[in-house]
Amino acid sequence: MGTGTQLGRVRGLGTAKSGTDHWWKQRITAISNLGLVLWFVISLVRLPDLTYATIVAWLQQPIAAVPLVLMIVSVFYHFRLGSQVLIEDYVHHEGNKVLAVLLLNFFALALGFTAVFSVLKIAFGAV
Numbered sequence: 001m002g003t004g005t006q007l008g009r010v011r012g013l014g015t016a017k018s019g020t021d022h023w024w025k026q027r028i029t030a031i032s033n034l035g036l037v038l039w040f041v042i043s044l045v046r047l048p049d050l051t052y053a054t055i056v057a058w059l060q061q062p063i064a065a066v067p068l069v070l071m072i073v074s075v076f077y078h079f080r081l082g083s084q085v086l087i088e089d090y091v092h093h094e095g096n097k098v099l100a101v102l103l104l105n106f107f108a109l110a111l112g113f114t115a116v117f118s119v120l121k122i123a124f125g126a127v
Contacts, residue, residue: 022084022085026081026082026085029078032070032074033074033075036071037071037075039067043058059122059123060122060123062123069116069119072112072116072119073116076108076109076111077108077112080104080108084104088101
């Protein structure tokens with residue numbers, strides 16, 4: 001049994017020592033998503049109505065805009081982490097894997113920045 005482990009180390013099949021960091025980031029973002037999405041739902045339920053004017057007035061308050069931006073960042077980061085794991089586990093060709101992760105990163109960044117920009121545009125009164 002000892003020779004198999006040594007042979008695995010020689011071939012580079014041992015641990016990369018990077019999975020723990022990724023795992024922790026997923027758990028931390030999951031916990032932050034839980035709190036922020038709960039805040040978001042409770043905040044929407046407490047509004048008198050969900051008309052455009054009410055939502056805009058609500059988002060122009062820093063107490064609403066800041067947590068919403070934090071929620072967007074946390075949700076998209078968590079999405080990227082989880083999707084990256086799926087790609088790494090199920091895409092076996094190395095070139096396709098790199099391309100898929102690269103496209104995933106661009107996709108998550110583009111949508112995340114668009115969402116944050118939209119909230120900030122409303123928060124700063126440019127609507």
